[in-house]
Amino acid sequence: MSIRRLPEHLVNRIAAGEVVERPASALKELVENALDAGATRIGIALSDGGLARIEVSDDGCGMAADEIALALERHATSKLPDEAIENVVTMGFRGEALPSIASVARVAIESRVRGAEGWARTVDNGRLEREGPAALPPGTRVVVEQLFARVPARRKFLRSPRAEYAACLDAVRRLAMARPDVAFTLEHDGRRALVVTSAEGRPARVAALTDRALADNAVTIDLEREGLVLGGVAGLPTFNRGVADHQYLFVNGRPVKDRLLIGAIRGAYAEMMPRDRHAVVALFLDVPPSEVDVNVHPAKTEVRFRDPALVRGMVVSGLRRALDEAGFRSVQRPAADAMAMWRPEPSLSPSPSGASGELPPGQFRSGWEPDRPDAGLGWGLSAGAALGETSPTPNPSPEGEGLYGRAVHDRRTTFFTPPPAARAEPAWAPPPDTAEHPLGVARGQVAKTYIVAEAADGLVLVDQHAAHERLVLERMRRALAGGRVAAQALLIPEVVELDEPACDRLEARAGELAEFGLDLERFGPRAMLVRTTPALLGTADPKGLVTDLADEIAAFDEALSLRERLDAVAGTMACHGSVRAGRILSVVEMNALLREMEATPHSGQCNHGRPTWVKLAHGDIERLFGRR
Structure with missing residues (x-):
């Protein structure tokens, strides 16, 4: 086969396959262009998750008529003043985004330079459709319609409008987080979904785009070393999430997904939170352009550092220093006025002579x-x-x-x-026979977390939360094997506020969640109504349970059912329904927990692989006191 030059339209489609994978990719490129144009306000409007229409408007510098035509040609860019590509400081610089998008969609560009007339140009799948004067304020408006409509091989691999909208929303969040000096608005199908102003600083912007509670439960990072500057916001170890999707990383203002930085975050939080939990972090790393290669990936989502050890060490030390300075801080307690509602309960008068001496429920001797x-x-x-x-x-x-x-x-x-x-x-109760009850009988509780039990052959320490978590999981497995988990109706249904993509994911799995005993109902665009919870969980917190389940569902592919992810979903539910560390148990409750552990398979380890109990044999105790 002889070598030939590919036609221009095919070259553009190949480039589109590298740069424009889905609507979120096209939206990212358009917003980056607006930021590079010096915009202070960016408005975004989507239809059908961006599949039908993407519109991006900005108040940037604008383009003249000849510049609009040049912007639609491949490898034409205003972002490289010379050939020193290693010193690029703009968001985009390859010059492939607009022509690539225009080769697989209908693209209309309207732009106006301050003090000049506006101009418009429309290209439909690589062919010029129309151009002429346009009336608009200074800036640029780009409309992309029917992405991949004439490329069915690509269109069929796109996901549902809800899934594509969630990806678009995530892309806008990351770009808005990197530029707190720019105001963003996002509308989806005519409804406003995101609004952030330019008056807020970086911590406030991160909290507004992730979780409002982060503002009171985070530390700020500010570190400079050898020309590198690290800033950002890091949640306290107790303010964590079930998946790592709430970790936002930026290099020179560009959102990235870098394994080196993710590993550094994990190392910084090591031994400060459970292995199945993940920190909420937004890190902004500024590196001299010569020390980082941002052209590793066509979409510029990956980077390569000249000195990765220096970068990793800086991230770990910066995070640890900030967390160390937080001291004893933890997730904020309830408001003072709420705590003031509690009143001490007076003790009852002494029981008369001959009375049984028993105290009412809730009273302790x-x-x-x-x-x-x-x-x-x-x-x-x-x-x-x-x-x-x-x-x-x-x-x-x-x-x-x-x-x-x-x-x-x-x-x-x-x-x-x-x-x-x-x-x-x-x-x-006397110490039981080891063969019948190897975990012994309860003798007390230490730090409201560990049960102390006496067995015939030694002393047993039990982590009450880890143990009960495993027991609840095994009960849920048995209930699911029998059909479905029994549900417990809430006296007053609870409203749980989440972002819209999380609500979409939960709504799509509502039928499967009902088999687990969790009855959810959509309650507006960004809220779910909880009507029942699994009876096995007792008085579990519905808000925390639903929030973690939304994260858990987001972590695995939609093609998998919840039953196929039984361990993950049931484990999340079991964690919320188990006895928490810090709860005082009666001797009867402690013994009941020990007996159930002895009768339950796999109760020797919790759902995350940690041991639930340890034993000190009599010989071990004697050695501790020097008797052996």
């Missing part, structure tokens, strides 16, 4: 009562007590027995003294 026949070493202790509980005041007897002898229990109510450091509760 504090201190110790040696008058009781069951007092002594058989009691289980767990940390934590509420203000207003009865506080013991052991007094030495006249015979000088002191604290270790017979004491008098003072039942006076103390509202203004520090609360007792522990509560006591009878736990009479």
Whole structure:
């Protein structure tokens, strides 16, 4: 076969395959052109997720009539003043975007330079359709219609309008995040979906485009080293998400997806959050143009650094320094006026002689009562007590027995003294036989997180949250095997606000989620109504559950069903329905958890692979005290 030159229209289509993969790719190129033109306001309008129409208007410098015609030719650009491509500082510079888009769609460009007349030019799939004067304010308006309509081989691989709209929205978010000095508006099918003004700074812009709560739960980053400048916003370790889609990376103002930077973020947050959670981060790295290659990928989404070790070290140290300075900060507590609604519950008067001595639900017996026949070493202790509980005041007897002898229990109510450091509760059961109950019987709770149990052959420590998370997951698996998970109706349906793509994903999977016991209903463009939750989860937080599920669904391909992703989806639900660290458990609850663990497969590790319990044998304990 002889070598031949390809026709111009085919060359343009090949270039379009590299630059214009979907509507979001075309939208990204048009917005980048507007930014390079010095725009301070950019308006975007989409129809059918960009499949039918993409319109981008700006107030930039505009183009003259001859420049519009030149912009539609391949490799024509105003962004390279000379041949030093390694020193490029603009968003786009290849000169392929507009002619590539125009070769696979109908493109109309209207532009006006300040002090001159406006001009318009329309190209339909590579052929000039019309041109002439146009009336518009200074700036440029580009309309792209029917993308890939005449290229069915490409059109059939595009996704649904909702999915394409979600990709367009993500592209605009990233570009708007990089330029807080520019105002952005985005409309989809006539409805305004995104509005950000140019008056807000970088932290406020990042919070507005990700999560408003990030403003109060993040640290700012500001570091300079060897000509590199790192800035941005990093969420606290406790402010995390279920997937890594909320990590935004920028190099010289250009949104990128770089493995080196993603790995650096993971390393900076190592040992500060669970392995299945991901930080919310927006990092802006400014590097001398000679130290980075931005022409690695046709769409400029990947970069290559001259000194990757320096960049990685700078990101890790910058993040860690900012997080270290945050000290004890965690996710913000409820507002002070909400906390003021809580009131201490007064203790009841002493029970009359001969009464059973049992306390009503919610009341705990504090201190110790040696008058009781069951007092002594058989009691289980767990940390934590509420203000207003009865506080013991052991007094030495006249015979000088002191604290270790017979004491008098003072039942006076103390509202203004520090609360007792522990509560006591009878736990009479003797250590069980190892063969029957290898995890033993509960003797107490440490740090409101770990159950202390005594077995016949040693001491057992159980992570109550990790253990219960596994138990809930296994219950959910058994329920799904039997058909569907039982649902528990909410007395008042809860409204959960999310962004529109997240609502679209949940709405599309509503039928499958109902099999898990979660009944969701669309409640406007950016909200979901939760009517039922899985009964196995008890009093789980519907908002946190639905938010994490939206992230989980976004993380895997739409071709997979939720049942095919059983472990991920059920694991997310189980995490929200499990006993949390920090919850005080009664001895009965602790023993019930131990017994269920003994009867449940895989209960030795949680849903994320971490151990749920450890044992110190008698020999290990003796070695700790030097008895061996």
